[in-house]
Amino acid sequence: MVNKERIINEFMELVKVNSLTFKERKMADLLFSKLEGLGLKPFEDKSHDNFQGEAGNIIARLKGKKEATPLLLCSHMDRVTPGEDINPVIKGNRIESDGTTVLGSDDAAGIVAILEVVRCIKENNLEHGPIEIIFTSAEEGGLFGSKYLNHKELKSEMGYVLDAGGRVGNIANQAPGQNETWITVKGKAAHAGSDVEKGINAIQVASEAISYIDWGRLDEHTTSNLGLIEGGRATNIVCDFVNIKGEVRSKCQENLDFYTLNIGKLFAAVTAKWGAKLDFTWRNIYSPFSLDNDEYVIKLAVRAAWETGVKPVVKSSGGGSDANIFNAVGIPSVNLGIGTQKAHTTEEYIHISELVNLAQLVVNIIKLA
Numbered sequence: 148m149v150n151k152e153r154i155i156n157e158f159m160e161l162v163k164v165n166s167l168t169f170k171e172r173k174m175a176d177l178l179f180s181k182l183e184g185l186g187l188k189p190f191e192d193k194s195h196d197n198f199q200g201e202a203g204n205i206i207a208r209l210k211g212k213k214e215a216t217p218l219l220l221c222s223h224m225d226r227v228t229p230g231e232d233i234n235p236v237i238k239g240n241r242i243e244s245d246g247t248t249v250l251g252s253d254d255a256a257g258i259v260a261i262l263e264v265v266r267c268i269k270e271n272n273l274e275h276g277p278i279e280i281i282f283t284s285a286e287e288g289g290l291f292g293s294k295y296l297n298h299k300e301l302k303s304e305m306g307y308v309l310d311a312g313g314r315v316g317n318i319a320n321q322a323p324g325q326n327e328t329w330i331t332v333k334g335k336a337a338h339a340g341s342d343v344e345k346g347i348n349a350i351q352v353a354s355e356a357i358s359y360i361d362w363g364r365l366d367e368h369t370t371s372n373l374g375l376i377e378g379g380r381a382t383n384i385v386c387d388f389v390n391i392k393g394e395v396r397s398k399c400q401e402n403l404d405f406y407t408l409n410i411g412k413l414f415a416a417v418t419a420k421w422g423a424k425l426d427f428t429w430r431n432i433y434s435p436f437s438l439d440n441d442e443y444v445i446k447l448a449v450r451a452a453w454e455t456g457v458k459p460v461v462k463s464s465g466g467g468s469d470a471n472i473f474n475a476v477g478i479p480s481v482n483l484g485i486g487t488q489k490a491h492t493t494e495e496y497i498h499i500s501e502l503v504n505l506a507q508l509v510v511n512i513i514k515l516a
């Protein structure tokens with residue numbers, strides 16, 4: 148039912164449109180006009196007032212023509228760096244970048260599939276339930292678009308996010324949540340020679356605290372990482388500040404918060420011992436989710452995958468996506484594999500057959516719903 152040539156052409160068109168995170172204006176306008184061209188009435192929300200991006204989310208609705216659970220289809224408009232002036236290259240049965248940028252199949256593959264599904268519905272007069280299409284902005288920056296959606300206005304009772312790495316047929320039913328931590332240790336500056344005893348060295352204090360804390364894999368659900376550290380002014384000044392940025396991820400909300408707060412407690416104890424000061428703040432980027440395999444949203448995707456001729460594999464995902472946000476607001480949602488390989492690298496590529504399979508998979512979800 149899906150049209151391979153049309154899918155390839157639209158994919159090539161979309162990845163050539165610049166759309167870095169927070170700079171999605173051109174992409175948003177293009178998708179708006181494409182949805183209009185398909186006879187829908189899209190609108191753009193004001194979510195970006197909350198995070199100073201160029202574009203809000205683009206949303207469009209298809210009224211149901213049959214009794215079925217209302218569902219949403221979601222992909223994100225933005226992409227990571229280096230992702231400007233992408234020059235996609237078709238090599239045999241796959242599409243890759245020219246090696247200087249990412250390809251942008253994350254998440255153009257998802258967007259193309261959703262647009263193709265709308266065309267198939269129109270061309271074939273497909274019976275379908277109510278469908279909400281959501282193209283989010285600033286996903287890669289921390290799920291900003293979906294976070295600031297007006298969730299109360301959503302009419303869907305389940306969701307398919309098209310944004311998981313790996314083969315089409317993968318159905319992510321679990322994903323970790325993530326907290327970010329900012330730590331500032333404030334010591335006391337002093338001349339590193341004549342007055343060294345009067346100083347409190349923030350690097351020394353921070354090092355001791357860091358050494359008392361476990362990092363990396365913490366348990367089967369949880370990881371933590373120190374990502375950035377900076378501080379100090381000169382070698383002849385006792386270091387009076389260190390800034391440290393880190394994160395904790397866990398598939399379990401309790402563990403996520405426990406390990407996050409634990410970092411703060413250990414830093415507090417060590418800084419107090421030295422007479423240094425501590426600023427510890429953290430924020431939840433997104434919450435974990437975990438769906439049972441007998442949830443309708445999963446069973447439907449599994450049936451649709453068999454129908455498409457791809458093997459369904461229900462498994463957890465290592466990263467967050469817009470599905471975390473939808474689950475958090477009570478819309479059970481999975482993240483579907485879109486076929487993209489080596490995402491977020493300049494070696495990113497996608498097989499053309501995966502682009503086609505993804506669109507057909509979603510058409511089958513709509514048909515079987």
Ligand SMILES: [Zn+2]
Pocket residue numbers: 223253254286310
């Ligand atoms: Zn993505």
